[in-house]
Amino acid sequence: MARAKTSCVICRKPATAKKPAFEDTMHFDCRECGEFQVSGTFMSNARKLSATVRRQALQRAITRAQYGTLPMVTTYDVP
Numbered sequence: 001m002a003r004a005k006t007s008c009v010i011c012r013k014p015a016t017a018k019k020p021a022f023e024d025t026m027h028f029d030c031r032e033c034g035e036f037q038v039s040g041t042f043m044s045n046a047r048k049l050s051a052t053v054r055r056q057a058l059q060r061a062i063t064r065a066q067y068g069t070l071p072m073v074t075t076y077d078v079p
């Protein structure tokens with residue numbers, strides 16, 4: 001699993017990202033947003049979304065995630 005310094009897909013601040021093998025997701029570790037995953041589709045759509053909408057999508061994913069599991073932001077979380 002390759003770790004890379006990148007910018008957070010939600011807040012655009014510096015974050016660490018890694019791409020799990022065989023999965024169309026990205027795993028982010030951000031000081032601002034915490035730890036979460038995003039789907040490949042969300043990744044490719046994120047640049048078209050406003051910062052507010054991206055944060056709302058993350059909030060929804062956090063609410064939906066079961067306790068102890070990593071939130072997964074998908075395009076279905078976009079308000």
Ligand SMILES: [Zn+2]
Nearest residue numbers: 008011030033
């Ligand atoms: Zn962030």
